[in-house]
Amino acid sequence: MGREEKENTPIGSKTSKEQRPMGIGVTSSVPAMALRESEHEGRPTLEMTLRYISIGKWRNLLNALVCFSLTLFLYLLCDISLANCTNALAIDASVETGRYFGGYLFWLFAGTSMVYIGWYFGGGFTLRISSHIHALVVRRLLHAPIDRFFDKHPVGRIMNRITMDMTTIDLHLFLKISGSIMIAFQTMVPLAYIHAIMPLSMTALSLPFYYVVASLYGRYQNTTVPLRYCFKTSSSRTQSYLSDVMTSTVVVRGFGEQQRLSAEYAAAVDDSLKADLTDDRLMKRWLCNRVNYLWTFYNSVTYIIGLYNCSRLGPGTLGIALTNLLLLEGMIEPSLDMMAGALFELIALARVHEYTEVPQERAMRTLEDTALRSYSVRFMRKAATPLTKREKGDEVEVLANGRVVLRSTKDLRGLMLAETGVEGFQELCPSCAELHAVPTLHHIVAANDATGCAKLIADEICKSAKSFMTAAAFASPPMVNLEFQSDWLSSGARLDVQELRAGYAEVPQDVLKGVTFSVEPRMKVAVVGTTGCGKSSMLLALLRIIEPRGGRIVINGIDTRDIGLATLRTALGLVPQDPMLFTGSLRHNLDPFRLYTDGRIKKAVEYAHLAPFVSSLPLGLDHQVTDEGGNLSFGQRQLLCLARMVLRQPALLLLDEATSAIDPATQESVQDTINHAFPTSTMLAVAHRLETIMEFDQVVVLDAGKVAEEGSVKEVAAKPGGIFRRAGSGSRSFARQTTQEVQDYFHARIRRSLDDLAAVTGEAEDVERDADFSNGIAHLTFKDVGFSLPRSSYLRHQESGSSKGEKGLEGSSSSDGRKTILAPISGHYEPGKLVALMGPSGQRPRWCDII
Numbered sequence: 075m076g077r078e079e080k081e082n083t084p085i086g087s088k089t090s091k092e093q094r095p096m097g098i099g100v101t102s103s104v105p106a107m108a109l110r111e112s113e114h115e116g117r118p119t120l121e122m123t124l125r126y127i128s129i130g131k132w133r134n135l136l137n138a139l140v141c142f143s144l145t146l147f148l149y150l151l152c153d154i155s156l157a158n159c160t161n162a163l164a165i166d167a168s169v170e171t172g173r174y175f176g177g178y179l180f181w182l183f184a185g186t187s188m189v190y191i192g193w194y195f196g197g198g199f200t201l202r203i204s205s206h207i208h209a210l211v212v213r214r215l216l217h218a219p220i221d222r223f224f225d226k227h228p229v230g231r232i233m234n235r236i237t238m239d240m241t242t243i244d245l246h247l248f249l250k251i252s253g254s255i256m257i258a259f260q261t262m263v264p265l266a267y268i269h270a271i272m273p274l275s276m277t278a279l280s281l282p283f284y285y286v287v288a289s290l291y292g293r294y295q296n297t298t299v300p301l302r303y304c305f306k307t308s309s310s311r312t313q314s315y316l317s318d319v320m321t322s323t324v325v326v327r328g329f330g331e332q333q334r335l336s337a338e339y340a341a342a343v344d345d346s347l348k349a350d351l352t353d354d355r356l357m358k359r360w361l362c363n364r365v366n367y368l369w370t371f372y373n374s375v376t377y378i379i380g381l382y383n384c385s386r387l388g389p390g391t392l393g394i395a396l397t398n399l400l401l402l403e404g405m406i407e408p409s410l411d412m413m414a415g416a417l418f419e420l421i422a423l424a425r426v427h428e429y430t431e432v433p434q435e436r437a438m439r440t441l442e443d444t445a446l447r448s449y450s451v452r453f454m455r456k457a458a459t460p461l462t463k464r465e466k467g468d469e470v471e472v473l474a475n476g477r478v479v480l481r482s483t484k485d486l487r488g489l490m491l492a493e494t495g496v497e498g499f500q501e502l503c504p505s506c507a508e509l510h511a512v513p514t515l516h517h518i519v520a521a522n523d524a525t526g527c528a529k530l531i532a533d534e535i536c537k538s539a540k541s542f543m544t545a546a547a548f549a550s551p552p553m554v555n556l557e558f559q560s561d562w563l564s565s566g567a568r569l570d571v572q573e574l575r576a577g578y579a580e581v582p583q584d585v586l587k588g589v590t591f592s593v594e595p596r597m598k599v600a601v602v603g604t605t606g607c608g609k610s611s612m613l614l615a616l617l618r619i620i621e622p623r624g625g626r627i628v629i630n631g632i633d634t635r636d637i638g639l640a641t642l643r644t645a646l647g648l649v650p651q652d653p654m655l656f657t658g659s660l661r662h663n664l665d666p667f668r669l670y671t672d673g674r675i676k677k678a679v680e681y682a683h684l685a686p687f688v689s690s691l692p693l694g695l696d697h698q699v700t701d702e703g704g705n706l707s708f709g710q711r712q713l714l715c716l717a718r719m720v721l722r723q724p725a726l727l728l729l730d731e732a733t734s735a736i737d738p739a740t741q742e743s744v745q746d747t748i749n750h751a752f753p754t755s756t757m758l759a760v761a762h763r764l765e766t767i768m769e770f771d772q773v774v775v776l777d778a779g780k781v782a783e784e785g786s787v788k789e790v791a792a793k794p795g796g797i798f799r800r801a802g803s804g805s806r807s808f809a810r811q812t813t814q815e816v817q818d819y820f821h822a823r824i825r826r827s828l829d830d831l832a833a834v835t836g837e838a839e840d841v842e843r844d845a846d847f848s849n850g851i852a853h854l855t856f857k858d859v860g861f862s863l864p865r866s867s868y869l870r871h872q873e874s875g876s877s878k879g880e881k882g883l884e885g886s887s888s889s890d891g892r893k894t895i896l897a898p899i900s901g902h903y904e905p906g907k908l909v910a911l912m913g914p915s916g917q918r919p920r921w922c923d924i925i
């Protein structure tokens with residue numbers, strides 16, 4: 075059984091005798107063997123412990139240990155001073171006691187100081203460990219492969235480990251471990267003292283007692299460690315449930331799975347409570363009761379032996395020895411807590427440690443790709459070399475001190491270094507270290523707002539900071555932001571996919587089974603095919619999110635496997651099927667690395683047809699996007715992702731059904747953007763709607779992981795009996811090749827949804843339902859189904875939401891303090907009818923979900 079399976083296996087759902095681990099009353103469906111394996115895995119290994127000690131530094135650990143042992147020794151000297159004082163007073167009541175008290179205070183001060191020094195070294199020790207492991211885990215997680223790690227590990231579990239376990243390491247590791255060491259010394263030192271002063275026979279009598287206590291503790295530990303493992307594992311499950319449900323509330327409701335999920339969540343919480351209570355209460359009481367009884371017996375025997383030897387020992391020494399023994403009894407419970415705690419901290423360390431060994435993607439950068447990667451360099455205009463521009467027909471030159479340093483590229487879209495007498499781009503601003511790193515064959519493709527035109531770029535570079543009295547210089551930004559593109563991609567990206575085989579993680583079957591096709595630079599290619607034929611997988615293989623298993627992907631003569639992932643992925647751009655947004659401003663979402671000027675961001679927003687929406691927002695580009703873009707419609711999210719690409723102008727642009735959620739009117743203009751906003755990009759677009767690819771240069775039709783047809787739209791459409799032709803003449807879309815299976819599935823969903831309709835709509839009035847499933851087909855009747863929200867919760871939505879969607883709802887306020895979201899709708903849908911719900915992009919997504 076794999077580790078993941080074990081962690082996902084419910085530990086308290088069903089029980090059978092043979093499945094009951096350890097006989098400690100925690101019900102479990104994990105077989106005892108498997109639990110033991112997990113327990114073994116959950117325990118810190120010697121190798122791991124030694125490794126972390128060396129990270130925390132042996133020196134720190136040893137210094138802390140020496141300080142703690144010295145502390146106890148010094149405290150013991152305090153006690154001995156008092157004992158000597160009492161002994162002396164017993165012999166002569168008039169003896170001078172000041173010297174004894176002086177000694178006592180001295181040892182007390184020395185002992186307390188030693189505690190602080192010990193904590194200093196111990197703190198340093200654990201701080202090094204926790205900062206090291208935190209940095210390492212974050213780095214490893216950020217570079218973990220999607221298919222081999224993130225697809226297999228629930229988000230909740232990852233979150234649990236890097237939050238709860240990491241906090242445990244940060245806050246408690248040192249406290250618990252140093253506390254355990256202290257307690258071990260606190261126990262050993264008085265015991266050693268007692269055995270040193272008592273007759274040897276008492277030491278011989280004590281040995282069986284120590285043996286029994288040690289074996290009881292061993293049994294306790296053997297049970298409590300797996301219990302703690304169960305607790306941590308079931309806590310991970312509860313976290314997983316929570317995060318899954320929170321991200322898919324609508325789906326859970328739509329499928330009517332609330333009750334099942336509540337029951338599963340309750341069972342997971344129950345499991346973790348059972349494990350925690352059994353460990354924290356039952357096991358501790360079990361051990362403490364036994365050890366307390368044994369200790370009382372041991373104390374009594376020691377007292378009796380001590381009293382017989384009182385005259386030899388002296389009353390003070392005997393008193394101190396017996397008092398310490400008595401104190402030890404009170405320390406049994408805290409010491410157990412502390413020692414078990416230390417072990418659990420080590421378990422947390424072991425759990426987090428697992429993430430330091432997650433598989434990694436290939437290298438982000440290699441030495442070879444220095445010449446291939448793009449650079450973005452920023453320097454102060456006033457530090458730049460004064461430059462002048464000289465136009466020669468369509469061409470342009472940039473001069474420094476009368477010498478040509480830059481000239482326009484062949485396509486007149488950028489600037490490159492003049493061939494002779496120029497050292498490199500550092501001549502533009504000698505004090506800018508980053509310019510020294512830019513290879514001399516790179517081209518300047520943008521300067522501040524100027525992009526795509528050599529003359530405009532030259533104008534921007536030549537603006538002088540010194541002539542600040544002129545209006546033009548006053549308006550020019552104080553910084554020059556240059557973008558350099560490598561020679562590799564300067565004349566577009568030619569793509570050759572040769573016999574490409576690829577698949578996901580450990581799934582042995584290939585999803586792409588020898589795909590071969592070529593795309594000329596700056597061509598627009600549509601990749602079409604039926605659902606599941608491997609279109610998205612091919613885009614992932616191009617980005618090396620899934621690594622090719624065979625064959626090659628070559629861009630302008632360079633095998634993508636020979637370059638670093640970061641270099642490859644900056645050359646490519648993807649607008650995914652499921653648009654990804656971050657919490658933060660719109661500006662942050664468009665330009666997360668702050669590479670572009672506001673002017674370019676605004677232009678990109680305009681190109682993506684988002685300008686009216688952005689200008690309607692009170693904060694404009696500073697409008698805050700909530701978690702994963704929840705306060706934007708799906709279509710708006712897609713447009714934002716498109717605007718990101720307009721800004722970046724990648725050499726190879728990948729579109730994965732990038733406009734699937736955009737309404738037809740916007741779709742037309744966005745299609746226009748796609749066709750014209752990427753003049754230098756080679757484009758590979760996955761499309762289901764055939765009307766969106768009519769202007770494309772080439773079509774690649776995939777079927778079951780292979781290229782079935784290839785050519786211009788006209789050619790593939792003319793192929794008799796071809797897949798593309800069939801899809802085109804039939805339904806005009808590959809997506810609508812609906813199978814009977816899919817229909818059955820939706821009918822089953824409708825049946826369930828109808829039962830829950832009243833609950834889902836919440837405020838539905840007079841819902842008339844009529845579902846006849848006798849033939850497996852639904853008649854659906856809505857009569858005046860409406861929905862409203864209390865004004866307070868509506869306003870909450872409005873505060874966090876985009877204004878556009880709500881503006882449309884302004885007029886629908888009702889008199890009783892509620893806001894009508896869905897005015898009552900009625901309709902009757904016959905079996906076999908296809909009903910489309912339509913509306914412009916930008917409606918609040920949640921309202922649609924509710925409908």
Ligand SMILES: Nc1ncnc2c1ncn2[C@@H]1O[C@H](COP(=O)(O)OP(=O)(O)OP(=O)(O)O)[C@@H](O)[C@H]1O
Pocket residue numbers: 221225578581585603604605606607608609610611612
């Ligand atoms: N993460 C994954 N792990 C394992 N198999 C996967 C994974 N993602 C996709 N697949 C499988 O790979 C095959 C191709 O999927 P892919 O997403 O590339 O299809 P597609 O042509 O893009 O489909 P659609 O048009 O529905 O987007 C499918 O059989 C799918 O089940």
